Amino acid sequence: MAGEPGFAEIKKRFADLWQSLVQDGNVRRPDAERLLLTDRVRAALDRGESRLRDAPVEIIANSFAIEDRLHEAALTEIFRVRHRDLGTLHAIKTLRPDHADDPVARRMILQEAEIGLRLRHGNIIATQALLRLDDGRPTIVLEWCDSNLGDRLAETPASPDEIRTIMTRMLDGLSAIHEQGIVHCDLSPANILFGTQSLESLRIADFGIALQGAGTHRQLDLQFAGQPDFAAPEQKAGGMIDHRADLFSAGRILSWMLRTCGDAEAIELHALAGYLSQPLPQDRPETAKAALLMLGGL
Numbered sequence: 001m002a003g004e005p006g007f008a009e010i011k012k013r014f015a016d017l018w019q020s021l022v023q024d025g026n027v028r029r030p031d032a033e034r035l036l037l038t039d040r041v042r043a044a045l046d047r048g049e050s051r052l053r054d055a056p057v058e059i060i061a062n063s064f065a066i067e068d069r070l071h072e073a074a075l076t077e078i079f080r081v082r083h084r085d086l087g088t089l090h091a092i093k094t095l096r097p098d099h100a101d102d103p104v105a106r107r108m109i110l111q112e113a114e115i116g117l118r119l120r121h122g123n124i125i126a127t128q129a130l131l132r133l134d135d136g137r138p139t140i141v142l143e144w145c146d147s148n149l150g151d152r153l154a155e156t157p158a159s160p161d162e163i164r165t166i167m168t169r170m171l172d173g174l175s176a177i178h179e180q181g182i183v184h185c186d187l188s189p190a191n192i193l194f195g196t197q198s199l200e201s202l203r204i205a206d207f208g209i210a211l212q213g214a215g216t217h218r219q220l221d222l223q224f225a226g227q228p229d230f231a232a233p234e235q236k237a238g239g240m241i242d243h244r245a246d247l248f249s250a251g252r253i254l255s256w257m258l259r260t261c262g263d264a265e266a267i268e269l270h271a272l273a274g275y276l277s278q279p280l281p282q283d284r285p286e287t288a289k290a291a292l293l294m295l296g297g298l
Helices: 007-022 031-047 103-118 149-155 160-179 243-260 267-276 288-296
Strands: 064-072 076-083 089-095 127-132 138-143 192-194 202-204
Touching: 007 031, 031 064, 064 089, 089 103, 103 127, 103 138, 149 192, 149 243, 160 202, 160 243, 160 267, 160 288, 243 267, 243 288, 267 288
Parallel strands: none
Antiparallel strands: 064 076, 076 089, 089 138, 127 138, 192 202
16 A cells, blocks of 8 residues: 555645644644544545535534434434444434423333334344433434335336335334334335345334334324324224234335236235235234235235
8 A cells, every 4th residue: 555656645645634633723622623623524535525514523422423314203303324433324313302301202212212122133124222412312323224115116116026025025024023022003115214225125114103012002192103194094093003003004005016017917916915904904914924925925
């Protein structure tokens, strides 16, 4: 490396850069200021940008630099962050500042973290840590996924074979969730993520309104929770929910994916979608594993 063309020039310029970070003229910068400037330089290098951004880098838990706000909901917000030392991308989910002292919101995000840390499966998003911000807000660190099913299929509709792959991975992840006694309650295209371009990298995400066993969302002090277009009838009615509500949602997602496929192309998949999304829970497959076996036989 040292003998490569141009290295001597880079080495000299780096020394000048380091001197600028450490000292302001003849005055040594305070450590806090130096760290903030270093993070801004590092962030520009990570993004491949030739200019530093004017806004200072916000640091979470002295470890993660915030790069972008991805989503803001009624109680929570999600950011893309980069680890200061490893350079790895992650997502963090925390309470909005105006709900920092909301006992219901705090209980829900702590439960989400506890559920996520229990689940380990290749088709479930990895919860990596639970942190506490300086202001006391609990914060979940998640593996980074750069796309969701809704955005992905908006660009390019899926073929029947691709839909089979997506459903296989989704049902496999659901089976692992249900085996832990958890009901997801919020399956939708927005909560089906992908870590890479491969469909095999599918991850079921967002356990914010999940139930630990059969129950109702009144247990979480919620009147209704879920996506109206994908939630099971019993969930929308505020009734008792079990794992079969997730199978209904999976069926609705399958129907949504099949909207660009003709019946002749995927008649068996249309039939499975109808079976999964039967109005009555007892008329659906008994388990995600049973639905997976049906899919494999198509």
